[in-house]
Amino acid sequence: MTKTLTITSPDDFHVHLRDDALMASVVPYTAKQFKRALVMPNLKVPITTVDQAIQYESRIKKSLKSDSRFQPLMTLYLTDKTSLDEIKKIPEHKQIVGIKYYPAGATTNSDSGVKNIDDRYDVFELMEKLDVPLLLHGEVVDPAIDIFDREKVFIDQHLLKLHKTFPNLRIVLEHITTKDAADFILSSSKKVAATITPQHLLLNRNHMFLGGINPHHYCLPVLKRETHRQALLNAVSSGSTKFFLGTDSAPHLKSTKENACGCAGIFSAASAIELYAAVFDELNELDKLEGFASFYGADFYGLERNKSSINLIKEDWVIPEKITVGDEVIIPLYAGRKISWRLTQSN
Numbered sequence: 241m242t243k244t245l246t247i248t249s250p251d252d253f254h255v256h257l258r259d260d261a262l263m264a265s266v267v268p269y270t271a272k273q274f275k276r277a278l279v280m281p282n283l284k285v286p287i288t289t290v291d292q293a294i295q296y297e298s299r300i301k302k303s304l305k306s307d308s309r310f311q312p313l314m315t316l317y318l319t320d321k322t323s324l325d326e327i328k329k330i331p332e333h334k335q336i337v338g339i340k341y342y343p344a345g346a347t348t349n350s351d352s353g354v355k356n357i358d359d360r361y362d363v364f365e366l367m368e369k370l371d372v373p374l375l376l377h378g379e380v381v382d383p384a385i386d387i388f389d390r391e392k393v394f395i396d397q398h399l400l401k402l403h404k405t406f407p408n409l410r411i412v413l414e415h416i417t418t419k420d421a422a423d424f425i426l427s428s429s430k431k432v433a434a435t436i437t438p439q440h441l442l443l444n445r446n447h448m449f450l451g452g453i454n455p456h457h458y459c460l461p462v463l464k465r466e467t468h469r470q471a472l473l474n475a476v477s478s479g480s481t482k483f484f485l486g487t488d489s490a491p492h493l494k495s496t497k498e499n500a501c502g503c504a505g506i507f508s509a510a511s512a513i514e515l516y517a518a519v520f521d522e523l524n525e526l527d528k529l530e531g532f533a534s535f536y537g538a539d540f541y542g543l544e545r546n547k548s549s550i551n552l553i554k555e556d557w558v559i560p561e562k563i564t565v566g567d568e569v570i571i572p573l574y575a576g577r578k579i580s581w582r583l584t585q586s587n
């Protein structure tokens with residue numbers, strides 16, 4: 241008998257939708273799969289003010305079909321110059337749900353990020369007071385630190401102190417990749433949670449080098465060794481409400497990935513919920529998918545749970561080799577590979 245699964249419509253609590261033509265090409269995928277998505281602010285000109293966030297929200301909405309019920313959730317990009325007055329405006333704007341911290345130079349469009357996290361404790365103190373969540377790209381950027389250790393060193397050097405100093409500040413450690421991060425989340429208070437991407441559940445660092453270097457498996461934080469992937473699988477299998485869905489779907493054109501200096505980022509938006517369903521099925525934990533994908537993120541952010549639902553069917557299909565964007569293409573995660581779950585109806 242065909243296996244089907246109906247769950248409350250999921251939300252993606254970490255996605256890159258970009259802007260302009262690229263945005264127009266990728267938004268429909270996220271809007272089809274998810275009811276809401278938390279949109280990263282690292283545009284070429286980063287979203288650093290409330291006004292910019294509102295304008296960006298309206299550009300995203302304009303790129304949707306007129307009958308779409310998809311709702312973008314907006315974030316601000318923290319810089320060394322972000323003023324306390326700007327932060328104070330956030331609670332008046334329900335669609336702005338958090339502030340994203342990028343260490344300067346850590347990843348795509350992070351040049352305007354924070355140079356020294358200790359210098360923005362004034363902002364964190366105010367965010368704690370206003371109960372505005374802080375979303376962390378949790379890596380150090382010191383070139384002397386091995387790239388595979390950057391998440392752990394960030395936790396040890398910065399996050400423990402930050403959480404201790406501001407125990408009531410809601411913190412999301414984004415796209416966790418290590419056992420160290422999963423353990424930190426489980427051992428800290430309910431104010432701290434984490435998102436987990438499909439690629440970090442499906443792949444380990446060998447996949448970047450299988451049969452030659454594969455730029456389409458390069459993202460930041462970089463894929464880690466198998467023991468860490470297993471720790472993430474244990475984290476989602478535990479059913480802990482502290483782990484929830486955030487794809488970190490990050491579209492880059494094929495030409496900028498297959499390049500002497502290829503960009504970091506993996507595009508998963510077109511088949512994200514199916515990839516997560518396959519992971520949970522493989523773990524024999526399909527009953528935990530709904531909490532992870534549809535409840536825990538909304539609960540953490542203090543948002544209502546979605547009322548609509550989606551249907552998935554257990555049926556083999558092949559993820560497209562490429563997605564066309566104007567004259568260019570994007571290569572999605574698991575391009576050309578067979579996957580066992582398919583979304584049949586959404587929202």
Ligand code: DOR
Nearest residue numbers: 347348459460490504505
């Ligand atoms: O791989 C990544 N890509 N990691 C990030 O933190 C940023 C993202 C992007 O914007 O492309």
Ligand code: ZN
Nearest residue numbers: 254256280488
């Ligand atoms: Zn991201």
